[in-house]
Structure formats: C-alpha cells, structure tokens
Amino acid sequence: MNLSNNKILITGGATGIGLGLTERFIKEGNTVIICGRRESALKEVAAKFPQVITKVCDLANPADRTELFDWVKANHPDTNVLVNNAGIQNWMDVRLMILTKRQVRKLRSTLLHRCI
Numbered sequence: 001m002n003l004s005n006n007k008i009l010i011t012g013g014a015t016g017i018g019l020g021l022t023e024r025f026i027k028e029g030n031t032v033i034i035c036g037r038r039e040s041a042l043k044e045v046a047a048k049f050p051q052v053i054t055k056v057c058d059l060a061n062p063a064d065r066t067e068l069f070d071w072v073k074a075n076h077p078d079t080n081v082l083v084n085n086a087g088i089q090n091w092m093d094v095r096l097m098i099l100t101k102r103q104v105r106k107l108r109s110t111l112l113h114r115c116i
C-alpha cells in the first residue's frame with residue numbers, strides 16, 4: 001500500500017489509537033477525514049491539524065451512517081482508504097455474561113454495523 005497521497009477516513013480518529021493514526025497519516029502526506037460523536041474532540045484535533053477534515057457522526061445510528069456515506073460520496077469521492085477504528089469496550093463479568101438489552105444493541109450497532 002502506498003502510504004502517502006491517500007484520502008483516508010478514520011472513524012474515531014480524534015482520540016486514542018485513531019488519533020495516533022491521524023497524526024501519522026498526516027505526517028506521511030495523506031489527507032485525513034475523521035469522524036466521531038463529540039464535536040469538541042474533533043475541533044480539538046482540527047485546531048492542532050487545520051488540514052484535517054472533520055464530521056460529527058454517531059456510527060451506532062443508522063441514519064448517521066447513511067448521512068456519512070452520502071457526505072463522503074458527495075464531497076470526498078476520492079476517499080480511497082477506510083480505517084474502521086471507532087469502537088467501544090465494556091467491562092463485563094465473563095462468569096455471568098449478563099448484558100443489558102441496551103448494551104447488546106450498542107455492541108451490535110457499533111461493532112457489527114460500523115462499516116459504511
């Protein structure tokens with residue numbers, strides 16, 4: 001894979017591992033788009049790296065996923081890399097394996113359906 005001159009969408013690119021990838025991909029001469037639920041986190045990254053393109057999006061929400069897809073298609077059709085990084089981790093007692101319906105829904109929608 002050519003590590004420069006790509007247009008890369010990193011989900012959850014404003015914090016943690018995603019932010020590390022954002023920084024590295026910028027350094028390698030790529031255009032980076034990041035998305036996440038918290039506008040404040042996205043703005044913080046954009047303040048540090050003005051070339052970063054940001055989009056508020058809750059990937060657990062089907063309408064938001066469709067909107068993100070349409071937005072990328074309309075505004076950044078040259079996007080050629082997707083880093084499906086956004087995710088959540090829940091502490092649970094594996095001996096009990098009790099998940100609330102809400103936790104199951106959240107896990108399903110974020111982990112299984114996060115691909116756009």
Ligand SMILES: NC(=O)c1ccc[n+]([C@@H]2O[C@H](COP(=O)([O-])OP(=O)(O)OC[C@H]3O[C@@H](n4cnc5c(N)ncnc54)[C@H](OP(=O)(O)O)[C@@H]3O)[C@@H](O)[C@H]2O)c1
Nearest residue numbers: 012014015016017018036037038057058059060085086087
């Ligand atoms: N850190 C580890 O040890 C580890 C180990 C194994 C796997 N992973 C996986 O690696 C990925 C990154 O981990 P991390 O530690 O960097 O996590 P993190 O710091 O919590 O970052 C997760 C990012 O995903 C975004 N995000 C979460 N839910 C979202 C949603 N519904 N829609 C849009 N964006 C969402 C968050 O932004 P908002 O809150 O603003 O939405 C945040 O920027 C995750 O998928 C995680 O499961 C991590």
